[in-house]
Amino acid sequence: MEFKAFENKVWLSSPTMHGEEMEYVKEAYDTNWMSTVGKNINEVEKITCEKIGCKYAVALSAGTAALHLAVKAAGVRPGDKVFCSDMTFDATVNPVVYEGGIPVFIDSEYETWNMDPKALERAFEIYPEVKVVVIVHLYGTPCQMNEIKEICDRHNAIIIEDAAEALGATYKGKSCGQFGNYNAISFNGNKIITGSSGGMFLTDDEEMANKVRKWSTQSRENAPWYQHEELGYNYRMSNVIAGVVRGQYKYLDEHIAQKKAIYERYKEGLKDLPLQMNPVDEENTRPNYWLSCILINEEAMCKQVRSEQEYLYVSEKGKSCPHEILDTLFKYNAEGRPIWKPMHMQPIYRNNAFITREGDGRAKTNAYIKGGTLGKDGRPLDVGMDIFQRGLCLPSDNKMTPEQQDMIIEMIRSCFE
Numbered sequence: 001m002e003f004k005a006f007e008n009k010v011w012l013s014s015p016t017m018h019g020e021e022m023e024y025v026k027e028a029y030d031t032n033w034m035s036t037v038g039k040n041i042n043e044v045e046k047i048t049c050e051k052i053g054c055k056y057a058v059a060l061s062a063g064t065a066a067l068h069l070a071v072k073a074a075g076v077r078p079g080d081k082v083f084c085s086d087m088t089f090d091a092t093v094n095p096v097v098y099e100g101g102i103p104v105f106i107d108s109e110y111e112t113w114n115m116d117p118k119a120l121e122r123a124f125e126i127y128p129e130v131k132v133v134v135i136v137h138l139y140g141t142p143c144q145m146n147e148i149k150e151i152c153d154r155h156n157a158i159i160i161e162d163a164a165e166a167l168g169a170t171y172k173g174k175s176c177g178q179f180g181n182y183n184a185i186s187f188n189g190n191k192i193i194t195g196s197s198g199g200m201f202l203t204d205d206e207e208m209a210n211k212v213r214k215w216s217t218q219s220r221e222n223a224p225w226y227q228h229e230e231l232g233y234n235y236r237m238s239n240v241i242a243g244v245v246r247g248q249y250k251y252l253d254e255h256i257a258q259k260k261a262i263y264e265r266y267k268e269g270l271k272d273l274p275l276q277m278n279p280v281d282e283e284n285t286r287p288n289y290w291l292s293c294i295l296i297n298e299e300a301m302c303k304q305v306r307s308e309q310e311y312l313y314v315s316e317k318g319k320s321c322p323h324e325i326l327d328t329l330f331k332y333n334a335e336g337r338p339i340w341k342p343m344h345m346q347p348i349y350r351n352n353a354f355i356t357r358e359g360d361g362r363a364k365t366n367a368y369i370k371g372g373t374l375g376k377d378g379r380p381l382d383v384g385m386d387i388f389q390r391g392l393c394l395p396s397d398n399k400m401t402p403e404q405q406d407m408i409i410e411m412i413r414s415c416f417e
């Protein structure tokens with residue numbers, strides 16, 4: 001079936017501006033606070049604390065900078081193993097390595113696509129010395145926080161929460177970004193609200209908030225000259241960027257409502273196809289629905305193989321695969337994306353340990369081979385690679401019209417014909 005290409009590209013998730021951002025940017029300009037000091041910064045820190053319910057927020061140049069200083073705050077030393085979510089963006093994990101730590105990857109679960117508490121428990125059996133756990137709420141869907149926190153508390157481990165994709169999401173009524181000891185959010189251009197870039201370190205620990213603020217401004221001591229006792233970083237947020245974030249914050253709830261409507265329209269429009277949407281636990285959580293994703297049923301997958309940088313598939317009647325759908329969307333000027341490739345399969349982290357809910361990890365779970373090894377429950381043991389193989393992110397832009405989305409749904413449908 002042929003479709004008419006979209007005149008303007010339908011993006012995965014692009015910035016949605018409202019005009020008020022410019023007023024705060026202009027205020028920074030007019031008052032000459034064109035620096036990493038100023039009212040916009042103070043205001044966005046205040047607003048963030050109020051929205052999320054944390055005591056302290058330090059505005060930084062990026063979510064990655066916030067994660068880096070969180071890893072430093074957690075006291076990770078060279079050679080320390082750190083448990084990390086496996087299916088995530090590499091910015092969750094790289095900061096561990098900046099400090100010389102060694103990520104140990106914990107497999108995902110089908111229930112949330114986030115860190116599997118059962119695999120985390122096993123990881124502590126294998127590495128009881130580990131003291132830091134980095135978790136992510138992927139695509140704006142909260143992890144099973146109670147289970148993870150209980151396990152970490154029992155092992156006296158510090159939690160670093162990467163809430164970069166989950167600003168505004170809640171778990172049992174509490175906001176993401178306040179569950180860990182040290183937490184990070186992001187205002188990167190594709191996030192639920194944006195500053196064009198930027199991020200924030202969040203904590204309830206006053207002493208650490210002050211330390212992070214100091215580290216982020218080159219660790220200057222309180223002296224008349226440049227005096228330094230510790231290693232410093234130039235990580236502070238610009239007052240111009242903070243102006244954009246300040247204007248965007250008012251629209252956070254509106255953006256979430258739009259993203260939720262997109263998710264629900266996909267769910268309804270695709271319900272008779274052999275696939276599922278990314279999971280939502282409506283009883284316990286309110287995701288921010290940042291990206292809508294689908295997971296194609298195993299029996300409806302046509303043949304698809306991936307090398308390190310290329311892919312091939314064979315179209316088949318009644319079946320499809322992520323790359324057939326992505327190619328179709330691309331052909332008509334819409335942007336989808338594969339699921340974030342699990343860290344344990346990334347060339348840079350391939351030799352790091354990877355812990356699954358049973359068995360002894362990667363040796364038995366090469367999911368490049370169709371299906372991979374199955375667990376006792378009959379499901380693939382390497383959950384992250386299974387989701388990567390069968391899943392994809394759909395165009396989830398706030399500005400996509402219902403008509404455009406209906407077209408996208410028809411395009412996806414055509415792939416299964």
Ligand SMILES: *Cc1c(COP(=O)(O)O)cnc(C)c1O
Nearest residue numbers: 062063064089091092164186188
């Ligand atoms: C975007 C993102 C980050 C990094 O945030 P930046 O502000 O781009 O540095 C970290 N973790 C996850 C999961 C992200 O999606």
